[in-house]
Amino acid sequence: MKQIVVISGKGGTGKTVFTASLAVLAESKVLADCDVDAADLHLILKPVIVQTDNFVGGKAFEINRDICIKCGKCIQFCRFKAISADFIIDPIFCEGCGLCKRICPVNAISESDRICGQSYISNSKYGPFAHAKLDIAEGNSGKLVSKVRQAAKKIALQKKLDYVIIDGTPGIGCALIASIAGVDLAVVVVEPTISGIHDMQRVLDVAAHFKVVSKVVINKFDINLENCAEIEEVCKIKGVEIIGRIPFSRQVSESIVKCIPMVEYVDMPIREKIIAIWEKIKIYTQM
């Protein structure tokens, strides 16, 4: 079983659309959407949820005002200013550090699990699918990403599937690190824009730091050939191979609007390019 993650330095490069095409082309796979802050692979895969679990992202704290002697120590020591003058903890500001509970002289503060979202196991036309939804303003997305990946890996092992195909997290934060840790190949999708080049460099550096082999796919390569040449130069310097160049096409936008994987919608020249990329990925992850 091999794990392939599709990542980008930022959102909006076509990462998810490309992942959905791999979902079509790979025969024996489980899919995982690790972009838990803004999950959208499900819009294309149209899964049917078969299992839902709460995601406990941390601890919630509450002051029992019947016990509280209003000494004010908790307000004084909470560096996140999460406790109001009338001794109520605001869950938005509370970081769950637990200091207030430890220093309260009368044990007036209790803790409980903080439900920060849900994780799902689903079936889809393209195979089993592990995904999740982080609640608004909740953190700890790296922990949720790990949960999604573990669920996908478990399914792959149980069903003896060849691939775990992961729609990774954009950016370079802890959720991205959780997305790429231990994978067999990272496919970086980049668009030929100045910010795209910059973001690609950063994400390639993170992948290299964690000793993850990366390959690059340039999406909409023909919208700016000058920037495309710069991407090629950067990849050459970093020793990273470009395994495909997908041209701009209105059909791709149409496929997104219709929530159809682009490889199932676009005409042959582009479809052939995506298939060729998948064939290269297969070679690089040969069993």
Ligand code: SF4
């Ligand atoms: S748990 Fe930490 S952040 Fe939350 S209220 Fe207590 S001291 Fe403040």
Ligand code: SF4
């Ligand atoms: S530290 Fe405990 S007793 Fe003091 S104000 Fe806070 S909750 Fe009340």
